[in-house]
Amino acid sequence: MNVRSFSLRPHKRGKVPPWKLALLLIAAGVLGRLVLWEMPNVEPVMAVALIAGMLLGGYYVILVPVAVMVGTDVLTYALGWSGAYSPVQILGLGAFVYSGFVLAAAIGQAYRPRLLFRTRTIAVMARISIPATILFDLWTAFGDWLAISRHPPMNWSLGQVLEMQVPFTLVHLASSLIFVPIFGTLFLYLHTHGWPMAGPSPSGTDDSGPE
Amino acid sequence: MPGDAWSRWRAFAFFAVLLVAIAVLFAGASALYRVPPAAVVHDVHLRVEGPGWTIEYRADTTPNSTAYAILAEAADRLGFVLDARRYVAPLDSVLVESINGTRNGEDGLWWLYWVDGAYGDVGADRKALHDGSDVLWAFREYPPREASP
Known part of the structure; x- marks a missing residue:
């Protein structure tokens, strides 16, 4: 698997x-x-970000996760679903969450497998989602500590926050292992074969280097 | 083994490994995010501070030994309305949404809880009480600015 440097130019279509x-x-x-709003830490955004990085790359690494988060955040705040955070806290914590998903997409771009419609490709995607999810949770837990939890009345240490984060990260990992293979299969098929009704096409478009 | 059969076998093995990993992760999260064991506690005091009103409740002996359960017991005994949302497993927990008609978000304030002076660090239905515990539910800004209740 090659590690690629980041570029704003998308991959070959x-x-x-x-x-x-x-x-x-x-x-x-x-x-x-x-x-999935009512299921803490079960979410498809990590999978979408990773797949955007792997299949599209370039500026889509930023565009796709940020569009998903802005769209859902605006909608849920308009609907009154969201929690008690003040605008300042939203900006503080939101910066970590948004940048965390962009980081995941960048990891997807940097470690993208060969884009063939094979079980092996989906397995590589799932494998990459594990460190990406852990890094995202470490980053956002740090953001939570910095913006909220280190202040009164919590006064929690970073260690305490990370300890409390563990069960949530386990669920987040499970979430990634559910959504990355499902979305990965679907979008990899579209990327390599096109629309199902569009007629026969070659088996794949390999626009990347070796794994 | 023919290519197609080998591919199918690999896909099946991958799917099986994935399912096992997901099950283990969910089980691990459930085990780490435990509901406190059922217990009978004595001499528990509850205070609910709403906007312009206060409710006091004392339980000499009660099996409702979490910060949420004692509030639900008080609502049942004293006849005020309690509304809560339950999140889905494996990290299932309750979020109190309204007490006695005062709902989260009104005037930018929210229902928060303290047990024995310590701000809640888990869902209220996961916070164990002990003999002599003091429970405070207060309608405050989140996070509260005060270092103590």
């Missing part, structure tokens, strides 16, 4: 135009996040 794939990814992320 697959069978579906990148902007269409990006729109589908954003729609899947928004819908999934809203449907």
Whole structure:
């Protein structure tokens, strides 16, 4: 697996135009996040971000996760679903959450597997989602501590926050292992084969180097 | 082994490993985020501070030994309305949304709890009480600015 340097230029396009794939990814992320709102740490945004990085790359690494988060955050605050955070706290913690998902997408871009529609490719995607999820949780737990938990009345140490984070990270890892293979299979198929009704096509578009 | 059969076998093995990993992760989270064991506690005092009103409740002996359960007991005994949202397993827990008609978000304030002077660090239904515990539910800004209740 090669590690690639970051570039704002998207990868070579697959069978579906990148902007269409990006729109589908954003729609899947928004819908999934809203449907799973009542399940703490079970969310599809990590999977969507990773897949955007792997399949699209470039500026989509920023565009896709940020669009999903902005769309759902605006909607949930308008609907009154969101919690007790003040605008300042939202900006503080939100900066960590948004940048965490962009980081996940960048990891997807840097460690993208060969894009062939194979079990092995999905397995590599799932494997990459594990460190990406752990890094995201460490980053956002640090953000929570910095913006909220180190202040009165909590006065929690970073160690305490990380300790409390453990069960949530386990669920988040399970979430990634559910959504990365599901979305990975779906979007990798679209990327390599195109729309199912569009007729026969070659088996894959390998626009990357070796794993 | 023919190529197709080998591919199917690999896909099946991957799916099986994935399912086991997901089950282990969910089980681990449930084990770490435990509900406190059922216990009977004595001499528990509850105070609920709303906007312009206060409710006091004392239980000499009660099996409702969490910060949420004692509040639910008081609501039942004293006849005030308690509304809570329960999140889904494995990290299931309750979020109190309204007490006695005062709902989260009104005037930018929220229902928060303290047990024995310590701000809640887990869901209220996961916070164990002990003999002589003092429980405070207060309608405050989140996070509260005061270092103590």
